[in-house]
Amino acid sequence: MSFVKIENLNINLGEFKLEDVNLSVEKGDYVTIIGPTGSGKSILLETALGFYTPETGKIFLEETDITNLNPEKRDISIIYQDYALFPHMTVYENIEYGLKKRLNDKKTIKEEIIQITKMLGIDHLLNRKPETLSGGxxxxxxxxxxxxxxPKILFMDEPFSALDVKTKEKIRVLVKTAIKKYGTTVLHVTHDFEDIWSLADKVLIMKGGRVYQYGTPEEVFSNPSSEIVADFVGTNILDSKVEEISGNISVLDVSGVKIYSSDIAKVGENVKVSIRPENIIVALKCFDSSAKNVFNGKVTEIKKRGHLVWLTLDIGGVDLKVLITPNSLEALEIEENKNLCVMFKATGVKIIR
Ligand SMILES: Nc1ncnc2c1ncn2[C@@H]1O[C@H](COP(=O)(O)OP(=O)(O)OP(=O)(O)O)[C@@H](O)[C@H]1O
Ligand SMILES: [Mg+2]
Structure with missing residues (x-):
């Protein structure tokens, strides 16, 4: 039995509906929820918190049906983007506030506060008022x-979105350590894929009030279950025709370019394939490697996003998106129209079913 289970959840808010949401979360899992704006991520959390009444469906927490339970009785904490600390209280008093309801031994309360604030690197700020603190x-x-x-579950709705990239990086590490130490089960809504790479055990992809895929980041990113997911996760989606099967490799024709995939399909079949941008290697010159797909590519676009760089490369009429670090951009002296060697493994070419 799962720790959290959502079954056939339907909510009708007039203009917006959550449709047939099913989800099961194991104890201690860190689940990130991603999806375009307006896809119902916050509504899903708020429903689990008890702010909306489902039309149909049930929510279970540790096998107890909490669908109609009073929100205060659900044992779920939520953290929003805007901190929501009590302005008139010190950091210590803010953290103590909820704990006082659970513990009445001042000494234990103090010890616990010191322990967690040390873990999060804010133990020197306990006497400060929120207005004197930085966002992080x-x-x-x-x-x-x-x-x-x-809490049984900790919800976080875009908790880091107001922070700068450096602060986010630092906070992720601290938060991850604290959450693992407490063994807390987390549902974390985000727009930042870095949160997925560094924190998530599972990813839930939502769009238009529906869940499109739920799985480990690896599964979702390298094996998107639909074009909608693939599009959203930024993967390269290519239309292809299976030319032949050679051993356990499919030889695909993508607009005249031959691409090898280790997924097997039928000869003559039209299939879509996905290739993750970070699974593509670029180099000044091609070198011997296990990559079966090797092309000469021309850089047609360079986009810097946070501390990652997206390149678009034209490999003989087919555009590929590639993800590299700013260091590689500099080291390879990449600029528009530069020719690079583009390499990726056959196992990185997934046929979308
Ligand atoms: N109380 C409400 N009644 C009716 N519609 C609502 C209500 N609250 C939100 N909505 C609508 O439901 C849709 C989903 O909202 P939600 O806040 O869950 O989106 P989201 O996925 O969290 O988006 P974002 O990434 O922008 O935070 C939106 O179109 C929103 O306008
Ligand atoms: Mg939201």
Whole structure:
């Protein structure tokens, strides 16, 4: 039995519906929820919190049906983007606030507060008022406040989105350590794929009030179950025709370019394939490797996004998106129209079923 189970959940808010949401989360899992804006991510969390009444469906927490339970009785904490600390209280008092309801021994309360704030690197700020803190410090204080009461589940709705890239990186590491230490089960809504790479055990992809895929980041990103998911996760989607099967490799024709895939399809079949941008290697010169797909490519576009760089390369009439680091961009002196060697393995070419 799963720790959290959502069964056939339907919600009708007039203009917006959550349709047939099914989800099961194991204890201690860190689940990230992604999807375009307006896809119902926040509504899903708010429904589990008890703010909306489902038309049909049930929500279970540790096998108890909580669908109609009063929100305060659900034992779920939520952290939002805007910190929501009490402005008139110190950091210590903020964190102590919820804990006082659970513990009445001042000494134990103090020990627990010191332990968690040390873990989050804010133990030197306990006497400060929220207005004197930076965004990253405030967010760590609100995470401490949410975690310390040991909720059954911790919800986070874009908790890091107001922070700069460097602060986010630092906070992710601290939060991950604290959450693992507490063994907390987490549902974390985000738009930042870095949260997935560094935190998630599972990813849930939503669009238009529906769940499109749920699985490990590896599964979802390398094997998107539909074109909608593939499009969203930024993968390369190519239309191809299976030319021949050679051993356990499919030889695909993609607009005249031959691409090898280790997924097997029928000869003559038209299939879509996905290739993850980060599974493609670019180099100044081609070199011997296990990559079966090797092409000369011309850089047609360079886009810097956070601390990643998206390149578009034309490999004989087919455009491929490639993800590299700013360091590689500099080291390879990549600029538009430069020719590079493009390599990827046959196992990185997934046929979408
Ligand atoms: N109380 C409500 N009644 C009716 N519609 C609502 C209500 N609250 C939100 N919506 C609509 O439901 C849709 C989904 O909203 P939701 O806030 O869950 O999106 P989201 O996936 O969290 O988006 P974002 O990434 O922008 O936060 C939106 O179109 C929103 O306008
Ligand atoms: Mg939202």
């Amino acid at each position: 410090e405030m967010q760590r204080a609100s995470i401490a406040r949410g975690l310390i009461i040991k």
